[in-house]
Amino acid sequence: MSSPTQALFANRWLPVLLVTPLALLIVIFFYVPIFQAFYWSFFLERPFGGGSIFVGWANFARVLSDPQFWEAGKRTVIFMVIGSSLAVLVPLILAVAADRQLRLSQPARNVLVWPKGVAGASIGVIFAFIFNPFVGILSPLNQWFPGIWAPGIDGTDAFIMLIAAHVWSGIPFNFVILLAGLQSLPRTMHQAAAMDGAGAWRRIFDVQLPLIMPQVFLTLVLEFTESVTSAFALVDTMTKGGPGGSTNLLVYKIYVDGFNGYDLSGAATQTAILMVFVVLLTGAQFAFLGRRINYER
Amino acid sequence: MVENARSLNLVASAVLFLGMLYILGPLYLTLTTSTQSYEFMLRNGLVWYPGDQFFTNVIRIFSETRIPQQMANSLVVAVGDALVTCVLSFISAYALVFFPVRWGSVVFASILATIMLPLDIRVITTYQVASNVLSPINALLDIIGLNGLIAGVFGAPVVLEWSVLNTHFGLIAPLVAHGTGTFLFRQFFLVLPKDLVKAARMDGAGPIRFLFDILLPLSRPSFAALFVLTFLGGWTQYLWPLVASSTPNMQTAVVGLARLAPDMEGVMPDFPLIMAGAVVVSIIPLVMIAVLQRYLVRGLVLSEK
Numbered sequence: 001m002s003s004p005t006q007a008l009f010a011n012r013w014l015p016v017l018l019v020t021p022l023a024l025l026i027v028i029f030f031y032v033p034i035f036q037a038f039y040w041s042f043f044l045e046r047p048f049g050g051g052s053i054f055v056g057w058a059n060f061a062r063v064l065s066d067p068q069f070w071e072a073g074k075r076t077v078i079f080m081v082i083g084s085s086l087a088v089l090v091p092l093i094l095a096v097a098a099d100r101q102l103r104l105s106q107p108a109r110n111v112l113v114w115p116k117g118v119a120g121a122s123i124g125v126i127f128a129f130i131f132n133p134f135v136g137i138l139s140p141l142n143q144w145f146p147g148i149w150a151p152g153i154d155g156t157d158a159f160i161m162l163i164a165a166h167v168w169s170g171i172p173f174n175f176v177i178l179l180a181g182l183q184s185l186p187r188t189m190h191q192a193a194a195m196d197g198a199g200a201w202r203r204i205f206d207v208q209l210p211l212i213m214p215q216v217f218l219t220l221v222l223e224f225t226e227s228v229t230s231a232f233a234l235v236d237t238m239t240k241g242g243p244g245g246s247t248n249l250l251v252y253k254i255y256v257d258g259f260n261g262y263d264l265s266g267a268a269t270q271t272a273i274l275m276v277f278v279v280l281l282t283g284a285q286f287a288f289l290g291r292r293i294n295y296e297r
Numbered sequence: 298m299v300e301n302a303r304s305l306n307l308v309a310s311a312v313l314f315l316g317m318l319y320i321l322g323p324l325y326l327t328l329t330t331s332t333q334s335y336e337f338m339l340r341n342g343l344v345w346y347p348g349d350q351f352f353t354n355v356i357r358i359f360s361e362t363r364i365p366q367q368m369a370n371s372l373v374v375a376v377g378d379a380l381v382t383c384v385l386s387f388i389s390a391y392a393l394v395f396f397p398v399r400w401g402s403v404v405f406a407s408i409l410a411t412i413m414l415p416l417d418i419r420v421i422t423t424y425q426v427a428s429n430v431l432s433p434i435n436a437l438l439d440i441i442g443l444n445g446l447i448a449g450v451f452g453a454p455v456v457l458e459w460s461v462l463n464t465h466f467g468l469i470a471p472l473v474a475h476g477t478g479t480f481l482f483r484q485f486f487l488v489l490p491k492d493l494v495k496a497a498r499m500d501g502a503g504p505i506r507f508l509f510d511i512l513l514p515l516s517r518p519s520f521a522a523l524f525v526l527t528f529l530g531g532w533t534q535y536l537w538p539l540v541a542s543s544t545p546n547m548q549t550a551v552v553g554l555a556r557l558a559p560d561m562e563g564v565m566p567d568f569p570l571i572m573a574g575a576v577v578v579s580i581i582p583l584v585m586i587a588v589l590q591r592y593l594v595r596g597l598v599l600s601e602k
Binding site: 008009010011014015016017018019021022023025026028029030031032033034036037040090093094096097098100102103104105107108110111112113114115116117118119120121122123124125126127128129130132134135136137139168171172173176177180199200201204225226228229230232233236237251254255258259264267268271274275278279282 | 302304305306308309310312313314316317319320321323324326327330338339342343385386388389391392393395396397398404407408410411413414415417418419420421422423424425426427430433470471473474475476479494498503504505507529532533534535536539540551552554555557558565566568571572575578579582583585586587590593594597598
């Protein structure tokens with residue numbers, strides 16, 4: 001990045017000094033852990049301490065032959081696709097609505113940011129109560145049709161609950177980004193389209209949505225990473241991976257394997273696989289979707 | 298623009314109403330439930346009207362649980378994270394924009410890469426590192442063979458140990474190792490008028506003086522935005538404080554809240570108490586959002602560009 005600023009301070013050591021503290025923290029708590037994840041995926045910890053032995057691809061073979069890993073991976077992808085699509089779609093609809101001059105627009109812009117202050121774990125605790133089959137909001141339903149809502153037994157119900165909480169948490173960021181995108185569109189676009197006879201509904205689909213595709217794309221990319229990683233707090237507080245592993249996402253399985261099962265190598269191997277997956281996914285999105293959107297503009 | 302868009306406006310209003318209901322409904326139910334007694338909740342389930350037990354429940358949160366101590370931890374973590382992130386991001390962005398740093402783009406890219414792999418994903422090995430921050434140095438000494446030499450001379454190799462687990466520093470440091478702040482300040486610096494540095498230099502200001510007298514005052518809104526953003530991020534962290542603190546007294550309030558529900562099967566948790574806890578734990582960030590909304594929105598928008 002050659003900065004466009006022409007007049008620079010010609011000082012050699014000061015900038016190094018200034019970057020060092022942050023760089024040091026990032027090396028220690030970001031790059032070393034990533035390196036270690038890959039390191040441990042090729043080594044096995046000797047029981048009772050005493051270093052490690054190189055085992056080649058044995059850890060990968062063990063993890064990849066474990067049906068639970070594939071099950072958790074499948075759940076993660078399903079959660080990612082459904083969760084992040086909804087977590088972008090819902091704020092998108094809300095942003096298009098809030099962009100209009102309505103009486104509710106101002107209060108909505110305020111209220112829709114509130115979830116940012118409620119931790120994922122807190123909303124997990126709250127939703128676990130609200131959707132409790134015995135005292136929660138859907139418990140009357142169970143009195144009429146016994147067993148229709150049972151997130152403690154039915155995996156699909158538990159999954160729906162998880163998605164509802166995930167979308168709730170994701171609204172502020174995506175809403176703010178998408179609304180900012182809508183508001184940055186020049187008014188003349190609207191006026192020109194209106195003069196050409198495009199009605200208000202038509203303009204949403206033919207003017208507004210195509211023009212904020214960059215923002216939609218960006219929120220989607222960030223949301224994919226977010227849904228893979230931040231689901232931990234929700235799973236831990238709402239379902240603990242149950243019932244029967246139906247909400248056992250990879251990020252939760254890694255935690256359980258590592259901290260409850262003391263399987264450092266197995267957890268590190270899964271971490272390495274998950275990291276490669278996230279990086280490839282982000283790269284692929286930028287390579288394919290990103291280019292096409294720029295092209296269409 | 299004058300035109301008839303009544304159908305659209307009606308639908309848009311309905312959408313906004315539903316959206317607000319989706320956000321506020323759970324929060325409202327949290328509030329009403331926190332005002333009931335345990336027995337009332339068992340008999341009537343979830344109700345939409347408030348009761349009179351709110352203060353009883355809140356007092357129980359303060360006297361029977363560790364939430365007060367954990368709130369103090371949350372405050373230390375959130376403020377520490379926000380302050381350190383602001384300062385370190387500011388000076389590193391300054392160095393990267395206003396100095397001809399060799400490999401500057403590589404450094405910036407490596408800082409930015411942190412956004413792609415959040416802490417939750419690499420928690421296992423980050424925990425390993427935090428249990429001995431100096432382990433990379435040990436490994437380095439082993440690899441370059443210096444340790445063999447030392448062991449030969451002094452009889453034992455050097456094994457440095459420094460665990461930051463269960464300390465406030467350990468709770469904060471991995472949160473700071475993040476690139477959003479640097480990115481945010483860099484974006485801001487790049488749109489500043491290019492003559493600013495020239496004028497400052499002509500007036501005889503050196504880099505330090507420029508930093509404090511010109512850049513710092515100009516950056517105040519960005520500081521506020523980043524502070525609010527990182528404060529909320531620090532307060533709402535869950536997985537890292539969960540693993541990095543081994544005693545309840547070092548846990549943060551969000552972790553403490555999640556631990557209020559009993560793990561036993563078949564026991565109806567004391568939801569009014571838990572909901573009162575949720576109110577207590579969320580009140581500081583929610584008030585902050587209500588008051589500093591402007592800065593939060595700015596921070597969210599800036600962190601994206």
